[in-house]
Amino acid sequence: MKLSKKILFSHFICLSLAVLVVYLLGYPKRIDRILLTYFSLIILGKFTIFRIFFGLSFVIAALYFPIAYYYGPPNVAVISALFETDMDEVNEFCSQISTYLFLITFLLIIAFVLIFIKLPFPTVHHYYLIIFTLILLGYKPIKAYIKFIPTPSHSLSDEIMDNVKYPFFEFYRALYTSGKIYFIEKEAQLNQIEQQNTIPILSVNPDHKNYLIIIGESVRKDYMNAYGFSYDNTPFATQHANVIWDGLIAPAxxxxxxxxxxxxxxxxxxxxxxxxxxxxxxxxxANDAGFETYWLSNQGKLGKIEITVPRIAAYANYNFYTKKGEYNGKSSHGKYDTLLLPELDKILSDKQDKPRLIVMHLMGSHSNFCRRLQFDIQFNLYNENISCYVSSIKETDDLIKSTIEILKKHNEDYSVVYFADHGLTHLDQYQDLRHNWEYQNSYEVPFIFFDSKSTTQQKIEKKISGYQLVYLLSKWMGITLDVSHEYMQNKLIDIPHQPKIKIKDWKNELYPYEKLKQDPNPFFIK
Structure with missing residues (x-):
């Protein structure tokens, strides 16, 4: 039977849609995904109810495309950002998306609406095609069933559904499972914050009056001169740090x-x-150990939907936020990390006998990088985004310098540690940097100490995990906990290299760091 041009054209459109939707939803291109989508369109597209389902699903795919482009399919990171973000930050996120992505989304929505209203889908009379589709749909799940080995966190049904490679099913299931994980974890956190520390403290012998933790934002260490970056954007840390640790791997x-x-x-x-x-x-x-505790944040507090970090900050005796009701929106412009310095000065002016723990949570190098800058761009790289990123790290180095100067002004001994929460990965042929869990560089962060009682500098090159870093920080503060861990049992210099580090992926599961891909920095010269 000879196929008309009209029928061939409709088959071509269905196949094109199948290829396109896999890309729009952020999934790897697999022949089974494409074929299953194509066969579902030509077999079911003639029925009104399925035509409506496909039409809505393709429009949703087009709307999701800008997110998929940067962050992939739905995952816990995307869901948590969705629920713990205000409208100002949504606007800022949208402002970072390239105009052509919005244009593509708009054109796709129009095209999908027209296709699913006007296109006459092919009529399939061949039952062998339906049988083949069912075999294709069931091949991977059956194979997974045969090879399945149960674990406490992964059931047989999960394994089977994980192997159904049909994009719409994967997408909607990922939304559901990621949302479920997010809300379960949030409920557990809310229950935890009603409790106090349960780790027994054996002894407290601090060497300093003031301990200061500076938590940076979105800094990968190979963009810092202290770690070999070719631009001198960390002159203070490079010259005055007492310990520069090369090897801390962030948990996520x-x-x-x-x-x-x-x-x-x-x-x-x-x-x-x-x-x-x-x-x-x-x-x-620190509270249990008799310290006065302070949390100074330029990251903001969201109130009713406050994120995880402010829940920890609430344990401090004193909290200070530069932004009370937001995280990082347009009304926060002009609120730079340096606003934390007067509060630090105020705290240190209040003389007391107890040792202090002060945590400063910076906005640092959070995207949009150019909006983080309080001053002009200080380094001219090949594009504005990267130039702003490198300059933002220089401003953090300047802030650390000012922090040390304030500590010295009050004539009290101190120890300061700086580390970043995570790194970033290159995008658009080195034109930008974004969150991405699939690369080692997203976890390779700075770990730098400053100490008023030391005049020498040590450089330590050992891979260590960010998990259980709380034990290392407790040891640094002179607090001995009743736990058996190498962070607690060794001095800083004696902590051994950790060969099998795992990180948390965007499914909220542990994944071997060594299996992640590499994202080289073209300006790194070490």
């Missing part, structure tokens, strides 16, 4: 997942699942 590639694990106890369910025990955090431990 986004703030909301990484910071709680960096400063709270990590609880492992098995080799795939880890959660932060929020009540056992460095602030609550």
């Amino acid at each position: 590639s986004n703030t909301q997942a990484s910071v709680p694990h960096l400063i709270s106890q990590a609880i492992y369910s098995d080799d795939k699942i880890v959660n932060a025990q929020l009540n056992n955090n460095i602030v609550s431990i």
